[in-house]
Amino acid sequence: MSWLLSTVTNDGKLLGADWDAWVMLGWAGNVLFTSRIFVQWWATERKKHVVVPTAFWWLSMGGSGCLLVYGVHRRDLVFVFAYVFTWIPYIRNLLIHHRMKRAEVQCAACQKFSPGTARFCANCGANVELLREAGQ
Numbered sequence: 001m002s003w004l005l006s007t008v009t010n011d012g013k014l015l016g017a018d019w020d021a022w023v024m025l026g027w028a029g030n031v032l033f034t035s036r037i038f039v040q041w042w043a044t045e046r047k048k049h050v051v052v053p054t055a056f057w058w059l060s061m062g063g064s065g066c067l068l069v070y071g072v073h074r075r076d077l078v079f080v081f082a083y084v085f086t087w088i089p090y091i092r093n094l095l096i097h098h099r100m101k102r103a104e105v106q107c108a109a110c111q112k113f114s115p116g117t118a119r120f121c122a123n124c125g126a127n128v129e130l131l132r133e134a135g136q
C-alpha cells in the first residue's frame with residue numbers, strides 16, 4: 001500500500017503541495033465557484049430554456065468569498081482584486097429575485113404563481129388583474 005501512497009505523494013506532500021487550512025479554503029472556494037456552472041446547467045436542462053437559479057448566485061458568493069479570504073491571507077493582490085467586488089452583482093441579483101418572488105400573484109383558478117407584472121396566469125390563462133383588484 002505504501003507504493004500507492006508514494007505515487008501520489010512526494011516528500012510527504014500530496015501532489016507536491018503543503019496542505020494546510022488555507023490551501024483547503026482556497027480549494028473549497030474553487031469547488032464552490034466551479035459547481036455553480038453545473039447548477040446552472042442542470043436548471044437550464046430541466047426547464048429547456050436558459051435559467052439562472054438563486055443557488056448559482058449563492059455558490060458564486062460563497063466561492064468568491066473563500067477565494068477572497070485566501071487571497072488576502074496570501075497577500076496576493078491579483079486574487080484580492082479578482083474577487084473583492086464580485087459580491088456586488090451577486091447580492092444585487094439575489095435582491096432582484098427576492099423582490100420578484102414577493103410580487104408574484106397566485107391564480108385563484110389553478111393556484112399557480114405568475115409574475116407580478118402578468119395580466120394572465122401563465123398556467124391556465126385566467127385574468128390575474130381581476131385577482132389583484134379583488135385584493136387577493
